[in-house]
């Protein structure tokens with residue numbers, strides 16, 4: 152059991168009726184709270200919760216339509232996303248409803264507890280397992296937030312013209328172009344013709360660029376995070392581009408075989424460092440690439456990906472090494 156769920160269950164009487172659990176971990180909490188509904192924006196967590204608790208977890212960037220007076224937010228990493236989600240939950244429970252916030256101390260729960268003050272007086276209810284539980288009774292109920300009104304919109308001046316980017320709260324590199332992605336963009340020429348994938352697409356910068364440069368190639372963008380998926384859709388639309396955006400946590404969700412996988416892959420998940428998603432992508436890449444299909448990816452130089460790339464794909468060439476980033480290229484043997 153996730154320690155945050157354990158802290159909630161120390162106060163289980165507060166969560167007996169219909170309660171909305173936003174950003175819940177993929178553990179057994181729903182089994183302990185039979186009237187609760189989950190709300191997840193992480194496709195991997197959602198898939199595993201759906202398997203164990205069918206139809207008890209809603210997936211998306213908007214709160215589900217559950218009639219409830221109590222909602223809990225599992226603290227996400229981003230402050231903007233916390234603001235958006237607290238607003239959505241305070242709107243859902245309405246005046247005199249209760250919003251709880253639970254999170255690890257190292258994730259900044261002490262500071263985040265104070266973000267509840269926008270809706271009512273925050274109280275710290277419990278502290279255990281390196282986590283805290285906060286609560287506020289809603290005195291000032293907001294309107295249901297429109298995610299698009301929370302988006303950052305900015306224009307990237309790329310050598311081949313401006314690219315409009317739309318980035319929702321919590322999405323990687325919110326409001327600016329990541330240095331690694333900027334470097335990768337300079338090394339995406341000469342990709343093989345055929346279906347292309349932007350793995351871990353975030354706000355869709357790489358995928359949109361690919362579609363603009365390879366208009367005849369079908370382009371797929373994939374991300375585990377529903378806020379990233381929606382941002383990518385908005386970015387494509389803002390540039391008049393058409394590509395398929397997929398909410399999933401692995402290559403298995405991509406239809407057909409690929410001519411190239413392009414990625415600035417994840418190595419952080421929430422507050423914990425996690426290389427698993429990228430390692431799994433590298434392991435699976437071979438099965439999803441056409442013969443001579445290519446991988447082009449950027450990573451921090453300290454991440455030792457070349458041996459893994461060589462193990463699973465073929466000879467790995469370093470196309471660029473700048474500012475602590477490396478761009479790697481490999482073809483399927």
Ligand SMILES: C[S@@+](CC[C@H](N)C(=O)[O-])C[C@H]1O[C@@H](n2cnc3c(N)ncnc32)[C@H](O)[C@@H]1O
Pocket residue numbers: 195322323324329332350351352353354355356357373374375376379399400401414415416417418420428
């Ligand atoms: C370093 S960011 C890159 C974002 C974007 N491509 C860019 O260049 O700005 C990595 C992205 O991978 C996503 N991600 C994390 N785990 C994933 C997984 N298992 N499957 C797919 N995407 C994942 C994250 O949500 C994040 O958007």
